[in-house]
Amino acid sequence: MSSVAVAESDATLQDNRGAHGIESLWRSALRRLAKNKVAVISAWFLAFLIVIAIVGPMVLPYSYSEQDHSAVTQPPSLEHPMGTDQLGRDILTRLVFGARVSLTVGFVVEAVILIIGVPLGAIAGYFGGKLDLAIMRVVDVLYAMPNLLFVIVIMTFLRGQLEADSGGILTFLSGLDIKLGGLVGVYIGLGLISWLTVARIVRASAMALKEREFVEAAVSAGSDNRRVLMRHIMPNTIAPIVVASTLGIPGAILYESGISFLGLGVIPPMPSWGLMISEAIPSMRSYPYMLIFPAATLSLTVLAFNFLGDGLRDALDPWMKRS
Numbered sequence: 001m002s003s004v005a006v007a008e009s010d011a012t013l014q015d016n017r018g019a020h021g022i023e024s025l026w027r028s029a030l031r032r033l034a035k036n037k038v039a040v041i042s043a044w045f046l047a048f049l050i051v052i053a054i055v056g057p058m059v060l061p062y063s064y065s066e067q068d069h070s071a072v073t074q075p076p077s078l079e080h081p082m083g084t085d086q087l088g089r090d091i092l093t094r095l096v097f098g099a100r101v102s103l104t105v106g107f108v109v110e111a112v113i114l115i116i117g118v119p120l121g122a123i124a125g126y127f128g129g130k131l132d133l134a135i136m137r138v139v140d141v142l143y144a145m146p147n148l149l150f151v152i153v154i155m156t157f158l159r160g161q162l163e164a165d166s167g168g169i170l171t172f173l174s175g176l177d178i179k180l181g182g183l184v185g186v187y188i189g190l191g192l193i194s195w196l197t198v199a200r201i202v203r204a205s206a207m208a209l210k211e212r213e214f215v216e217a218a219v220s221a222g223s224d225n226r227r228v229l230m231r232h233i234m235p236n237t238i239a240p241i242v243v244a245s246t247l248g249i250p251g252a253i254l255y256e257s258g259i260s261f262l263g264l265g266v267i268p269p270m271p272s273w274g275l276m277i278s279e280a281i282p283s284m285r286s287y288p289y290m291l292i293f294p295a296a297t298l299s300l301t302v303l304a305f306n307f308l309g310d311g312l313r314d315a316l317d318p319w320m321k322r323s
Contacts, residue, residue: 029239032315039311042304049301053103056096064097065089065269073287082293085276086283091293094271098294101272102301105186105256106249112191113248117198118241122229124199125206132203139196147193151255154192155185155264181270186259190252198244205237239316246309250302257298273298 033039057064068088076083082091124135142150162174162184177184209215215232223231257274259265266272273294280290 029312029315033311036311036314038307039315042307042311045300045304046308049099049304050103052096053099057093057100060090060093060096062090062093064094064271066093073283073290075287076289083287083289085279085290086287089269091276091290094276095273095293095297098271098273098276099297099301101181101183101266101270102253102256102298105183105190106252106305108187109190109194109252110245110249112187113195113198114241114245116191117195118202118234118237120195121199121202122206122233122237125203126210126225126229126233128207135199136203139199142193143196145193148255148258150193151186151189151259152262152264154189155259158185158188182265182267186256186265190255194248194252194255198241198248201240201244202237205240206233209233209236243309243313243316246305246312250305250309253298253305254302 066089068084068090070088071080071084072088073086074080074084074088080090080092082095084090085094120135124132159177159182161170162177173184210228210233215228218228218232256265257272257277260272260274261278263275263278266275268275276294277291277298280287280294284291
């Protein structure tokens with residue numbers, strides 16, 4: 001039997017063992033995660049919030065922009081369980097729509113992060129050399145910029161360009177931005193600066209994995225770089241990517257809330273938790289419920305994502321020893 005055939009056989013055997021290893025890793029990780037009560041409660045809370053964000057606007061009796069001038073700043077009641085704001089809008093309805101906005105921003109921005117950060121990190125870690133140097137220098141330059149200031153500059157520039165509407169792709173983006181309540185700039189601004197951590201994590205994993213025996217066997221068997229990356233490197237970086245994504249979503253939600261709090265995020269009357277907090281501050285002494293409900297919802301959501309991310313990190317850590 002030729003050496004190439006032996007190498008291919010060893011690589012195939014390693015792939016089979018790796019598949020079983022990955023399967024047992026996820027099974028044992030789920031078992032450890034199930035023992036983490038805080039992480040499980042957080043997961044159920046987030047699942048409930050997602051369902052409410054999807055179904056809630058369809059069943060609630062009010063619209064997020066509907067005004068009732070006879071019920072301005074009405075405290076919580078049976079008709080309005082969380083009261084109304086200074087324009088007579090139902091706070092519960094706006095809170096549900098705000099959940100849809102915040103969760104959408106979190107998941108869409110995280111998708112952009114994975115699309116940019118994972119491939120660039122894998123390429124930099126696997127190939128190394130000048131390509132790694134160039135990618136990492138771009139990461140270092142972006143890391144040196146204040147994130148919030150960078151996002152504000154990008155969003156202000158994009159909003160000015162979209163309002164000018166000079167035709168072409170800008171016309172499409174302008175219409176999409178109006179439909180999304182001004183969130184196109186949020187997606188682009190946060191996506192441009194939030195992929196850096198994921199890229200570094202994937203790069204470090206790729207640098208360690210390319211020295212492993214099963215990768216060397218695959219290369220010896222004649223696998224090209226694309227096959228090695230897709231079949232051997234990427235599947236073994238899923239665990240850190242999952243953890244980084246779970247911890248990255250609350251960061252995106254907080255950034256969006258902060259930007260909307262400053263008046264640069266969603267365009268009113270589209271609700272956002274940050275915008276609702278900003279609108280409630282002038283009346284916080286007289287009508288504290290207007291501030292308490294959005295602030296508490298934002299805090300609980302961020303905490304739930306962080307607790308779930310910590311639980312996943314512990315569960316996916318192969319060195320964790322738990323009974």
